[in-house]
Amino acid sequence: MIVCVxxxxxxxxxxxxxxxxxxxxxxxxxxxxxxxxxxxxxRVNNPKKxxxxxNETFLGLLYPIENFKVYGYLTNTKxxxxxxxxxxxxxxxxxxxxxxxxxxxxxDAVSNPFHVPGxxxxxxxxxxxxxxxxxxxGLTSAV
Amino acid sequence: xxxxxxxxxxxxxxxxxxxxxxNRFYPNKHDLAARRIEAIGYQVGHQLSERYTMERPRFxxxxxxxxxxxxxxxxxxxxxxxxxxxxxxxxxxxxxDNKFCWLARMSIDPLADSGKSPEDITSPTAGNxxxxxxxxxxxxPCGILRGFLTNLGILCAVSxxxxxxxxxxxxxxxxx
Numbered sequence: 001m002i003v004c005v006x007x008x009x010x011x012x013x014x015x016x017x018x019x020x021x022x023x024x025x026x027x028x029x030x031x032x033x034x035x036x037x038x039x040x041x042x043r044v045n046n047p048k049k050x051x052x053x054x055n056e057t058f059l060g061l062l063y064p065i066e067n068f069k070v071y072g073y074l075t076n077t078k079x080x081x082x083x084x085x086x087x088x089x090x091x092x093x094x095x096x097x098x099x100x101x102x103x104x105x106x107x108d109a110v111s112n113p114f115h116v117p118g119x120x121x122x123x124x125x126x127x128x129x130x131x132x133x134x135x136x137x138g139l140t141s142a143v
Numbered sequence: 144x145x146x147x148x149x150x151x152x153x154x155x156x157x158x159x160x161x162x163x164x165x166n167r168f169y170p171n172k173h174d175l176a177a178r179r180i181e182a183i184g185y186q187v188g189h190q191l192s193e194r195y196t197m198e199r200p201r202f203x204x205x206x207x208x209x210x211x212x213x214x215x216x217x218x219x220x221x222x223x224x225x226x227x228x229x230x231x232x233x234x235x236x237x238x239x240d241n242k243f244c245w246l247a248r249m250s251i252d253p254l255a256d257s258g259k260s261p262e263d264i265t266s267p268t269a270g271n272x273x274x275x276x277x278x279x280x281x282x283x284p285c286g287i288l289r290g291f292l293t294n295l296g297i298l299c300a301v302s303x304x305x306x307x308x309x310x311x312x313x314x315x316x317x318x319x
Contacts, residue, residue: 010296056200076196077294103197117294131184 002134003068007106009118010078011074012037016028018136036062036070040080043072055096057103058096073099081106098137105129124128147295156248157245161279174274177282184286191287192294195219207316208295209236216291234317245284246309249277277305281313 007016019029021069039062059072062082069090073081083095109115109126160183164176195216202208213225217240227239251273281303288301289302298318 074201075193076199076201077193078296080195107193107197110193113186117186117189 001086001135003086004033005084005102005130005134006033006091007121008037008080008084009047009109013118014120015079016126016130018127018130020131029084032065032068032070032084035065036072036082037080039063039070040072040074040082044074058099059080060128071095073103075103079106091121094137098133101133102130105133153168153312154245154248157280157283158308160283165279173279174251177279180279180282181286181289184283184288185293186286188262188287188290188292189294190290191216191220192291196295202295205234206230208292208297209238209315212288212291213238220287234319236315236317238315239306239312241310243284243309243311246277246305248312249308251277251308265300277308278303281305281311285313288315292317 003021006014006015006018009015014033017030017033019026024137026060040059041132043059043062054103055074057072057073057075062072064070067086068084069087070081071085073083075081083098105126106121108129109121109123110117115121115123161180164180165173168177169176176233177251196211199211207229209211209228217223221240221244222238223244225238226241227237229237229239230242249305273290285301285303292299292301292315300316301313302316303311303313
């Protein structure tokens with residue numbers, strides 16, 4: 001189950017953070033997302049030879065913490081997407097698929113002429129699309 | 144769902160934007176008008192960069208980003224590639240387009256807006272005014288290029304020159 005998704009700008013400024021649990025642990029999730037930014041920077045600047053290709057957008061599993069897994073994705077414009085999930089058996093293909101759809105929703109939200117680059121994304125359509133993508137995460141693989 | 148835009152509408156819109164900014168909003172203050180038009184282009188380029196770099200992995204260096212502009216980006220915007228790319232390998236790139244789409248339908252009328260006799264066509268001022276008017280139309284694509292590159296993290300300055308209609312060259316100077 002996805003617990004939290006976040007979009008972080010290229011100066012590590014948060015553009016969108018949304019949690020999907022009923023528990024009131026927003027602070028803890030913000031902290032997890034913040035810590036994962038360091039891991040993203042490290043992955044990009046010191047690529048492991050056995051790791052993902054040097055310039056791939058999908059960064060894979062960043063690190064496990066408590067019972068959460070954190071996945072990262074870095075776009076060409078240095079915007080980072082962070083996904084925090086509690087699922088135990090998450091398939092790589094599912095996460096890639098999720099990030100692809102999330103990226104498409106992000107591009108549409110940023111193309112809004114009333115959106116100011118660098119400020120938080122306040123579009124309701126974006127929030128709805130994200131919750132649709134989150135709800136269908138992992139369900140398609142059951143076929 | 145793929146939505147389409149009419150090219151002729153876009154051409155007319157851009158012509159009107161330049162005309163509005165130069166003649167109505169900032170008459171006689173062409174520098175200011177140019178900067179405003181370039182800022183519009185900057186925002187457009189910023190947003191386009193998110194959309195068109197979505198599918199591909201990250202760029203290794205500046206040259207790859209410029210080559211992407213010359214091939215894929217120009218193809219998306221103008222349905223053709225950039226015809227000639229030159230570089231001095233020290234941060235300056237010149238992109239030349241031999242039939243730039245937004246200049247393709249422009250012509251210079253040397254006798255326009257003056258009652259001058261034909262002998263005056265050879266005077267430098269008539270030609271200069273026309274070139275100056277055409278240069279205003281190039282600020283928007285310069286802004287698009289600057290916005291595109293800045294969003295990729297490459298700070299630069301972009302300027303444009305018209306060689307002979309409709310050939311034009313965009314010079315990108317990357318700030319080290």
